[in-house]
Amino acid sequence: MGDLIFSLVSIAYSIYLLVESSKLPAGIATIPGPGFFPRLIASVILVLACLLLTFSLRRFFKKTTTPFPKGRWAQVSLVLITILLYVLLWGRCNFLLNTFLMLFSIHIVTGSKWYMGLIGSAVLSIGVFLLFGNVFHVLFF
């Protein structure tokens, strides 16, 4: 199942890459231009992905395909949304507060007790702020 998805996405991506790279000059045969490698790479991905597609389709119809892995989708999505929000809000509000909130919600989502999360996030965010902000002079906000 995974192979099927991967090959389809790769095929779509390689076609997009081919279209985009056709806008770049390919250069003359002996001195390749900026468009030569993008085209080459896109074509290789396309060929390989088509091969993978045929193999995985054969398994799909023979019903020997491995089932999609089961797991904790809800938790992963929540953690992802938290990180995405943190990244999007970078530069707004306050670094310490943002970091603390993100870490705290990761703690809660992954099943920490609330007081453990509180302590852990506070210590970690202050530690990161001091180390990176004061020692390495990273530009925080």
Place this chain on the structure above:
Amino acid sequence: MRRLLVFVSLVLATLLLAAYPDKPITFIIQAAPGGASDMVSRTITAIAQEILKVPINCTNITGAAGAIAMKRLQTSKPDGYTMGYVPVELSMVKALGYADFGPEDFDLLMRIMVIPAALTVRADSPWKTAQEFIEYVKTRPGTVTVGNSGPGSIWHIAALSLEKAAGIKLVHVPFDGAAPAVAALLGGHITAVTVSPTEVKAGVESGQLRILAVMSDERTPLFPDVPTMKELGYDVSIAAWGGLALPKGVDPEVYKILADAFKKAYDSETFQKFLLDRGMTPAYLDGQKFKEFAVAQYNMFMELIPKALGK
């Protein structure tokens, strides 16, 4: 009443300004750690922070020939707490099509140094002078390979201008930085390079390389025996330079404090020795003169680059 308000605000303003600087200054470096820009910045700020009595924190922001860092500097708050290093690319990025700003979009503080381009060949090559080299290229147009530090880099432009001034046709080989180009020259993979004298110093001193000419108006203190292209009758003058800049609109008082402090740091023995050791020509210009210089360079590159690169 109104007068009183004006008076109070004036006093307040003076008090506030008198306090400048009272917190760390952020210094943006437009290149990766280790290069000439980085070392100049870190050295001058290390001295200046002793004078200003506040820490100056250097931070590297790389990408797009420094355009990303300079854009960041340009859009920073002009409160005197953000400043940065500006290299020759300040006058080039617009012509290269990387960004939409030029030197007039900053409050320039001072110019620090210049490094000219130098035409260098292997010591075992037959050419003893730049004329001999140019005459040779004339007989074989489009076969002599010249390395530079990247497409659109200042050393690439140097080779292009030499081509134009001498009426010759070279094969340009861009490398990822000046050091790999010099390595390729030492290994005999290319015929010449047009990078700075600093980069080829080790090779020249050990007798493996020979500098034919420098492309500045005056000879470089690093190699006083090497003639300039102008002395030889070719009208080329291409040099990399570097200076300090602030976002546009900094308060004149703050500007003056910074300008004085950095002038002092520039004049210090440590910094002068550092510049000469690294093969850079100390070339101080105050803010106003630096701006005139940078704008003149900007106009030159706006004309030169589109023609040279076909952009």
Place this chain on the structure above:
Amino acid sequence: MQQFVQGFLQAIDPRAIIYLLVGTFSGLIIGTLPGLTATMAVAIITPLTFWLSPNEGLAMLIGVWNSAIFSGGISAILINTPGTPASIASTFDGFALTKKGMAGLALGINVVFSCVGGILGIVALIAVGFPLAKFALSFGPAEYFTLAIFGLSTMVAVSGKSILKGMIAGFLGFSIALIGLDPIFGSERFTFGRMELLGGISFIPVMIGLFGIGEVLSQIFTKSRTMSADARITTQLKRVVPTFKEVKDLTPVALLSSLIGIVIGVIPGAGADIAGLVAWDQSRRIAKRPEEYGKGSLEGLAASTTANNACLGGALTTMMALGLPGDAVTAILIGAFIIYGVQPGPIMFRDHANFVYMVITLMLLANVVFLAVGFFFSKILTKFLSLPQSFIWATIIILSLVGSYAINNSAFDLMIVFLSGVLGFIFRLLDVPLGPIVLALILGPMAEANMRRALILSGGSFTTFFTRPISLVLLILSAVSLLTSVLRKRKS
């Protein structure tokens, strides 16, 4: 002789030793933190050393450099995130060992063999420095291209179960590396008019996202117990120091890997990351149990940790004998040397021989020092794994994000880490290997730029790759390496 004694005495000056220790400790911390690289560490410290005497300043710089490369392996082993790019190959077997409950021993191997590699690298510098440097100069664009191809032939070996999927992943990585300015013409490729993309996608945020964030997400997904305070794991953590027999068994692999590391280090522009990857693949040929590579092989780990530290001696050789930077760190060191009034290059060995001896002694001392403190430091860090899972996950996430931001202070890079993290997670779900992606990200641009450069020099003739001897040898080696890897995969 007098020069030697003078240099040696400068290096073992008590004040120099203290600065060496300070440097080593800073390097340990910076190297372990994902995102902060050895280059950054050395660059931050260089201006501070202007106020020190040469032996003190260089002691500090050399200490930082050596220990940062070594300690990058610690995070590779413990959390599957390379602390510096030099340790990418250490994740393959290092983290597999941690999952088996052998984190302590893996860290011990990292300490011992980083030191072995480091010392062998310096021995090579002393013994054959000049011929080696001369060899480095014979590398022109054609040779760089074929070297990149040789490195890329490792792709099959790091492909995991399916070669086909590994190859697709590799070329996907290659396509990411295309973004930015074209290396030869300077035209924009896939930049969509955004200035942040002109410089291309930075490699380190991608690497940290794929490995660090991706690993955390997949652990949350499967709620794996591999990183928790499992009783079985903590009992085994206690043994950090490898036995004499273990070290002896790993010696052949380590010797071959140091050789690979030294040679790649000598070539300017090819660094410890490539050395580690190539050594990991090639050392398998003489390994006692090659089938264990990637599944927690001590030999595989020893290979990558030896090679990346051996690389330093190689890079230093190029820098001192030619005056050319062998990598980003030596570029900064050249600056430091010049400040102390010594121009690196052949004449340095004549005019400043005592300085050369001092640097060599300091390099050797730095290896001894991190051998001593490395065990202690690694032992403390293993305690990190006995924290509750949520703590570990939160720490890795925030260090990955802030560490990647720190390189360039760019909010754009944060987005790159996030997206690479998502990609890393999905690829783990779909069983797509990550090794080929990072391999292509490192070597793809090198292959493209140098192939085009070589063609400019040869006037467009492809025969240049076959008529130049080193280039031809590298091509044959790549073909052999590729074939044997494919056959080995077929068998298993």
